[in-house]
Amino acid sequence: MTRIRRETRETRILLEVSRTSVADAPPEIRTGDDFLDHMLVTLARYAGLGLTVEATGDLRHHLVEDVAIALGTALREEIPARAERFGSALVPMDEALVQAAIDVGGRPYWVGRLPSNLYEHFLQSFAVNLGATLHVRVIRGRDRHHVVEAAVKATGLALRQALREGDGVFSTKGAVSLTLDEES
């Protein structure tokens, strides 16, 4: 379990995340923003994470962005050394269809367009602070709620796969700390 406390002039966040959820302990999320709570519960359920969030903020934009930063930063500590590393998912939600692909191997990068700037920013901030590459592709969809929710579900399912303990064959950990010879 990783706990993070993040306080700025704009937001106050206390967040706990663990890579394995406890079946009889549903996510406890209180941010004061119903849609953000809904998306955090969804992300935790689909990714199989244990998650507790207590947050307050001055503006919705600051709250959503800072919770994403805190979640990515904390979850980064929970990535197993021998993680499967890659994951992908294709999720339909009524008329919406969204695909996500993730690499949790320490290459922060975001590619994606959502019909909500706020939640596009949420997934970007989450991925970059997690040290993950995340691609989200909206294949189709008319209802913004469905498209955003399908994107969060697809990200969660992809993450569940990527965070699984594997044989570490795709891990570059141990190979990344190269010692450079000083040149005279």
Ligand SMILES: [Mn+2]
């Ligand atoms: Mn919904």
